[in-house]
Amino acid sequence: MNARFKRILKELMSVEGIVTSNHLAGVSQVSSRTVREDVKQLNDQLQAQGAVIRAIRGQGYALEVSDETRFMAFLQQLVERSAGLPVSPEERIGYLVKRFLQSGRYLKIQALADEIHVSPSTLQNDLKEVKDIFSRYDLSLAKKPNYGLKVAGEEVNVRFCLAEYAIDRHTPVRRQIQPLPILQDENRLDAIWKVVEKYVDIHGLQMSDIAMNNLVIHIEIAHKRMASGNIISELTLQMDEILSQREYEIAEKMVEELNAALDVSFPQVEIAYIALHLLGTRLVVEQHLEAEDLMDVKGRTYVRLVNGILKTIERELDIQLCEDEELRMALLIHLRPAINRLRYGMNIRNPLLDDIKKNYPMAFEAGVIAGMVIEERMDVQIDENEIGYLALHLGAAIERGNVAGFGPKRVIIVCASGVGSARMIKYKLQSKFRHEMEVVATTEYYHLKNHDLEGIDFIISSIPLEEELPIPVIHVRTILSGEDYQNIQAQLTHHPGYNTSLPYLRKDCLWVHEPYATKDEVLSGLTERLVKKGLVDPSFHDSMMRREEIASTSFGHLLAVPHPLSPQWDETFLAVCSLEKPVMWGGELVQLVCVLNVKKGSNEDLQQVYRFLTSLVENQELVHRCLKAQSESELWTVLTSE
Structure with a gap:
């Protein structure tokens, strides 16, 4: 079975009901005529496997299974034959x-x-x-x-890219390694982990589990690349500056044991490479950030940077953050290693990025603004992974504004992703269960052993805990969902549905099955229509393009929500457009486009819009129903009947 047939079958299986030929054509990037021929040939294969694709005149296609056992066996064989080969x-x-x-x-x-x-x-x-x-x-x-x-x-850039694509963000920490030829020896990875953990503990470095995992993978990649004759050039590492850092001394001691454990000899430039990762991933323990750290030249620079970030966010989004001292300190702690990463081009993967964009879009937009300030003042390039980490701290501060007090249940939060995500969980839970819960501590998994569990009612962990503990453990996602709240305290969880029939959803700003072929065509065409309606001026397009350059506004599941870089126009509105075929948008396919504009200075509108978008992103069925709509009036009915 060829790749197109597999895509058609996958789409038919993913939705209960009818799938339009336009949708199938878009996913496969072929014409509707080709889809009809493909379906005909696919049916010839399926009829002997207990299934058939029914063509429903004027509507599309539906998969009907008559023999579940035979069809499931057929799918299993299909998976086994195509294992490892990409389809989409x-x-x-x-x-x-x-x-x-x-x-x-x-x-x-x-x-x-x-x-x-x-x-x-x-x-x-x-x-x-x-x-x-x-x-x-x-x-x-x-x-x-x-x-x-x-x-x-440059070799160092090859390694950064290789590390990005050697990590599977969906698997547990310390097991985040895909079966790539360069990372097959689990015993060696365990040996590297033990050495790294030993020296992190000895020297009092505070690193998240994910940062530890990334460092281990980078060392293993260095080991493999050296073995094949690929050594980093000293000219690319700014050696003099790295050699003067405390992290280089730690890396030297670490390498002494690694040389023995791995039976290799790391040259000085490779030791500097390891030191670079320590500089880029180390977190400063809060109580060690003393006054003198803030008074030296670098410290004052970061204080001014944080002030600029918070003032700009307040001005652009009307979110009051400047008086939040906990946020201020968190950003000061986060930015030092982050700037080191950015200076050396270490654009590390953020395993929470997709969930942050989907579940905390307002915090992510605040992160985008923070990233712009950082780029302007520090002369570095920032990508959406780093923006996601900033959004964790900013999102925690936004949630903290909803916390009224602490409750009687004492809990510890275990989080592999670092301080920002742990705080996000902490304040979200305290906001949701303000009278029932007190978060006593947040910790990394490998530091849990240092916490006294006496008097702790239960642990909330974003990763599986393998050892037996004397108190209950509740496993949650790092970006909390409704199911997580139910698992923590079902009887107190209440999630009212969002009414999408809101005043900013304009009936005269709906379009269906538009023939735009690229992202640029979509943004240009929709801007032109909005200008004709007097809602925006032509600069709206440039502002949306600048926002896309910072981080893609695609959310997966065929949905994108483009919007200007900052609120500048006089009316809050949402314009919705479905496309004849999906277009590539930031590396993902998009077929439903929701252009968003928020009235300048309207915090109430901003939060209301983002609540709506969060509900839309989470509702794949609603997206598919929007794509099936054959007219603007039908699309209006779909959006307003939720």
């Missing part, structure tokens, strides 16, 4: 990035196309996204006639 454009892009990074040699386009069962033209489209990903790491694809393409760039 997103999967193909990730596969190609890893393939080029791991190969280190020239790869021919035709051979790659045959390898993943696509046409050369489809592969060429995928390679545009691959090149964009590599450009974020100052890497490129070098072309040589009759040989093909290969990755070109």
Whole structure:
């Protein structure tokens, strides 16, 4: 079964009911006529497997299963035959990035196309996204006639990119390693972990579990790359500056044991590489941030930076944060290692990014504004992973504003993602259960052993805890969901539904099945329509494009919510447009576009809009119903009947 047939079958199985031919054409990036032919051929295969695709005139297609056992066996065989091969454009892009990074040699386009069962033209489209990903790491694809393409760039940047694509954010900490050829020896990874943990403890460094995990992976990558003759150039590391840091001394001692454990010899430049990661991932323990740390030249620079961030957020979003001393201190602690990362191009992955964007869009927008201030004042480039980490601290402060007091139940929060996400959980729980819960402490998993559990009622953990503990453990997602609240205290959880029939949803700003073929066409076309209605001026387009450059506004599940960089116009509105076919948008397919504008200086509108968007992002069925709508009036009915 070819990749298109698999995509059609996947879409039909993912939705109860009818799927339109336009939707299937968009997902497969072919015409409706081609879809009809594909469905016909696919049916020839399915009829012998206990299923059939019914064509419903004027509506679309529906999958009907007559023999569940036979059909499930067929699906299992299909999965086994296609294991490891990418199907969707997103999967193909990730596969190609890893393939080029791991190969280190020239790869021919035709051979790659045959390898993943696509046409050369489809592969060429995928390679545009691959090149964009590599450009974020100052890497490129070098072309040589009759040989093909290969990755070109500094070794340190190859490693940063390789580490990004060697980590699976969906698996537990210390097991976040995909089965890549470079990371197959689990015994060696355990040995590296033990050495790193030992010296982190000895020297009192405070690192999140994820930061520890990333450091271990970077050391293993360094080990493998050295073994294949790929050594970092001293010119790319600013050696003099790194050698003067305390982190270099710690890395030297760490490497003495690593040399013995791994039977290798790390040269000085590779020790500096490890020190660079310590500089970029270390967290400062709060009580160690003394007055003198804030009075030196660097300290005063960061104080001014934090002041600028908070004032700008207050001005742009009308959120009162300047008097929040806990937030101020959290940002001072976070920004020192973060700026080190940014200066050296260490754009580390944020495993919580997707959940932050979906569940805390207002905090993420505050993070975008913070990132702009950082770029302007510190002369660095910031990406959406770092923005997500800033959003955790800002989101915790926003939630803290809802906390009225503490309750009788004493709990400890265990979080692998660091201080910001632990605080987000803490204040969200205290806001939700303000009379029933007191959060006594937040900790990383590997530091839990240092906490006295006497008098603690239960533990709330964002990662599985393997050992037996004398008190109950409740496992939650790092970005809390309704199910998590129910697991903590079901009888006290109440989530009223959101009424999407709101005054800013304009009936005259709905469009269906528009033929835009690219993201740029969508933004240009919708801006032109909004200008004609007198809602915005032409600069609206440029402001949306600047926002997209900072971080994509795609949310997955075919949805994007583009909006200007900051509120500048006189009316809050939401314009909704469905597309004939999905378009690539920040590495994801998008077919439903909700253009958002918030009236300048209207905090009430801002929070109301973001509540609506959060509910829309979480409701995949609603998105599919919007895409099925055949007219503007039908789309209006779908959106306002929720």
